[in-house]
Amino acid sequence: MTHITLVAGARPNFMKIAPIIRAVKQAKGQGQNINYSLVHTGQHFDRNMSGRFFEELNIPAPDVNLGAGGGSHAMQTAAIMVGFEKYLQTHLTDLVLVVGDVNSTMACAIVAKKMNLPVAHVEGGLRSGDRTMPEEINRIVTDSITDYFFTTSKKANENLLQEGADPDHIFLVGNTMIDTLLSNLSRLRKPLIWDTAGLSEKEFLLLTMHRPANVDQIQKLESYLRKILAHSRGMPIVFPVHPRTRERLQSVSIESPNLFITEPLGYLEFIYLLKHAKAVITDSGGVTEEASVLEVPCMTLRDSTERPETIELGTNELLGTEPSYIPPALEKLFAGIWKQGGELPFWDGRSAERIVDHLIHLLQICA
């Protein structure tokens, strides 16, 4: 039996890993000699950022939780590496599969390679070109030692080829986060805030912010909120607040009847809001992908993106990281001239199946 160790650690990982687990189980059910275990590094640990997604997305309980959350980047990365090395010393595996670009992705890839295990990276090849972002460092380091790349776009393949990756080891499979989106569209759940804020379809804006460049300076965070409130024509703004942002937000003195601040929402509730929003203002990478597929106008508060296809083919536009760029973007939205999204190749809900098919072939698993 070939054994694959799957790694997940932080919120955006859970949506990416859920369909892969399903596809492995399906292959096993069809007689393939493949099995998996799931390692949760504990990078995100509270219910709103972790446990809830396991319940909502029917992800089986992890085989182990390394409990390596909290602390600085270095402390967290080190704790994950120590925990994962111990785990691999006592659990035989044929391949380690990591997803996305969080600290867990990089830390576990390094540990696996140093134990001479092959590493597969789902969402390999994304590059923003902005090395001030910790995620970009995680992407570059992970891909520099990855054996098998599963990519979401042609551009990611090009990036990898440019960096000298073996073309025979790069597989354009699509987007497992979108697998999760498409398979849950019929299960979405209206959040409580829908009624408390008196929301109606396409009559509110959704806001998420957690990148250091946007939320670390309290003045800037406040300025964003003021600009959004001043130019949103009285529409409710729903702002589910990432734990990273929560602390800073406490020092911001804005009271408005149109601003509805909530805890981070569960996936089914968040996507319900996203689907019905007039637009989303965000600095999340995953949300730009989901908004593009749902054809919801997306304004990204960043200077660069590692997901250019959401701009070229989707509904995403980069506004930059200056609050003053918000008013013209909202004007454009209200003028009804925001671009329409098109189809994103391979983002069809079957990416995880493709990944598992490739793994079966690569690891020469026989039924």
Ligand code: UDP
């Ligand atoms: N998300 C969620 N609840 C929220 C905000 C986001 O379930 O309150 C989901 C969102 O739909 C997407 C993922 O979390 O699937 C994105 O996570 P995050 O913004 O933390 O990561 P990034 O994409 O920036 O790496």
